[in-house]
Structures are given as structure tokens and as C-alpha cells.
Amino acid sequence: MKLKLIQKKFTFLQNKYEILEGNQLLFKANSILFTWPKKIEVKSSEGKNLIRISKNLSLSSSYEIQFSSGAKYDIKAQSWVRDYFLLRIPEGELKVYHQRGLRLIILLNEEQVAEITKNSMSFFGGDEFEILANSDFSKELLVALCLVWEMNDFDGNFSIKISEEDFENEVFLEFTYVGFEPTQVKIKPKETSQTIKLQLNPDIALEGEVVIVRTNIFQRFLNLFRSKENKRY
Numbered sequence: 001m002k003l004k005l006i007q008k009k010f011t012f013l014q015n016k017y018e019i020l021e022g023n024q025l026l027f028k029a030n031s032i033l034f035t036w037p038k039k040i041e042v043k044s045s046e047g048k049n050l051i052r053i054s055k056n057l058s059l060s061s062s063y064e065i066q067f068s069s070g071a072k073y074d075i076k077a078q079s080w081v082r083d084y085f086l087l088r089i090p091e092g093e094l095k096v097y098h099q100r101g102l103r104l105i106i107l108l109n110e111e112q113v114a115e116i117t118k119n120s121m122s123f124f125g126g127d128e129f130e131i132l133a134n135s136d137f138s139k140e141l142l143v144a145l146c147l148v149w150e151m152n153d154f155d156g157n158f159s160i161k162i163s164e165e166d167f168e169n170e171v172f173l174e175f176t177y178v179g180f181e182p183t184q185v186k187i188k189p190k191e192t193s194q195t196i197k198l199q200l201n202p203d204i205a206l207e208g209e210v211v212i213v214r215t216n217i218f219q220r221f222l223n224l225f226r227s228k229e230n231k232r233y
Contacts, residue, residue: 001133005146007126015040015126017150019143027143040147042140051144053151061085061152065144075148085148089141096145104149106133106142113137116146 003026008016017029017040025045032039037055044050049068056062061077065087075087075096085096092109099105102118114133127150131142171187181201 001131001135001137001139003131003133003139003142005129005131005143007128007150017147021139026139029143029147038151040151042143042147051140053144053147055151063148063151065141065148067140075145087145104145106145108137114142116142116149118149 002021004020006018006020008018015031018025019027019029019042027042027044027050028047029040029042032041037057039055040053041049042051042053051068052066054064054066056064056074063075064072065075066072073087073089075085078084078086084098087094087096095107095110097105097107104116105112106114106116114131114137117130117132119128119130129146129149131146133142167189171189172184173187174182174184183201
């Protein structure tokens with residue numbers, strides 16, 4: 001079985017997706033407006049609701065996959081060292097491993113049943129995924145796993161909207177992180193994708209010793225009766 005998932009980016013406030021088998025449209029999907037955490041709905045080509053994928057509020061990456069049949073599964077990250085997700089379905093234990101490069105390997109009861117490859121990435125177009133799987137494996141579940149990858153984005157990929165008018169001047173992205181100096185990266189005009197390698201330098205201004213002094217309750221009480229200039233801390 002060979003499927004293709006194509007992301008249609010930059011639609012109004014939404015990401016939209018088309019899932020094809022050959023040239024035939026099987027499913028359509030879109031992110032649900034004004035929801036947090038993010039949710040995606042998958043529908044048949046005729047518009048019938050099939051799947052809803054929701055990101056759970058948790059410290060680790062965790063998603064809920066709910067089918068129109070009523071079946072509901074949780075897929076959860078199992079390791080921070082190696083990208084590894086676990087999903088239990090009636091047929092057994094489904095493991096999803098992120099391989100080097102833009103590829104996922106899917107195992108059912110320790111036997112490989114599918115792989116998903118991200119073939120292209122684009123600032124202005126959208127991502128494209130190729131799904132290869134055993135013919136008897138659920139197409140709906142494969143699409144759900146592919147969209148979980150898109151929502152979680154193992155690879156740190158992101159997309160932004162930049163109008164053509166902005167490129168009349170130089171365009172920069174600024175990356176900031178607590179404890180490090182801000183870093184700016186110039187965006188190349190007329191390129192739909194760009195790989196950015198960052199090296200953040202520690203912020204020297206934050207180095208040193210921080211001393212926190214707490215006043216006692218008696219001092220706080222007396223401060224109520226002192227002028228602003230005479231308050232003691």
C-alpha cells in the first residue's frame with residue numbers, strides 16, 4: 001500500500017491536508033480553528049467525519065486518536081533519548097520510531113508494518129509525506145500517525161508566512177532562549193525551504209551570583225507605617 005499526504009499551507013488560519021492513493025483522493029483533513037492544544041479532523045472525500053486527533057496537556061508528548069466508530073487510543077512518548085512512541089491497539093503493541101533523516105518506522109508486535117517518509121518541506125507550499133505499509137494495515141490509522149508526526153514535528157521543523165513585499169528589504173529571523181544571547185539568521189529570498197543551524201552563545205550578563213534577601217514578618221508590618229523613602233527591605 002502506498003499513500004501520499006500533502007499539506008496545503010497558508011489557508012486562512014488553518015493547515016489543510018489531502019491524502020491520496022495514486023491519483024484518488026481518499027481523505028481530507030484540517031486543523032480545527034480556535035482550539036488549544038491543537039486538534040486535527042480527518043474526513044472522507046465525501047466529507048464524513050472519520051478521525052479526530054488531539055494533543056493532550058501533559059509534560060511529555062501525548063496525543064489522543066479518536067475514530068468515528070468510538071474507538072479511542074492514546075499515543076505517548078516513551079523516551080527522550082530516542083524518539084519512540086507507543087500505541088496499544090486491539091491487534092497488539094504499536095511502536096513508532098524516528099529514524100535518522102525524515103523517516104518513521106512503525107512496528108506491530110516488533111514486526112515492521114509501515115514506514116513514513118517526509119519527502120519535501122517548504123515555507124510557502126507545505127510538507128509532503130509518503131506512506132508505505134502492508135496492504136492489510138488500517139489506512140485511517142496510518143494517516144493518524146502521520147498527522148501526529150506533523151503535529152509533534154520530531155525534527156524541529158517550522159513554517160512561517162513571509163509576503164513577497166517583505167523581501168524588498170532584508171528579512172531576518174531572531175531566535176531567543178533564556179540564558180543565551182539572541183541570534184539572527186538571514187532568510188534567503190525566493191527559496192521555499194531553508195535549513196538553519198544555530199549556535200547560541202551564553203549571555204554573559206546573566207552570569208554571576210544572585211542573592212535573594214527576604215524581610216521578616218516584623219519588618220513587613222512596620223513598613224505599613226513608613227513612608228516610601230523609609231521602607232526597609
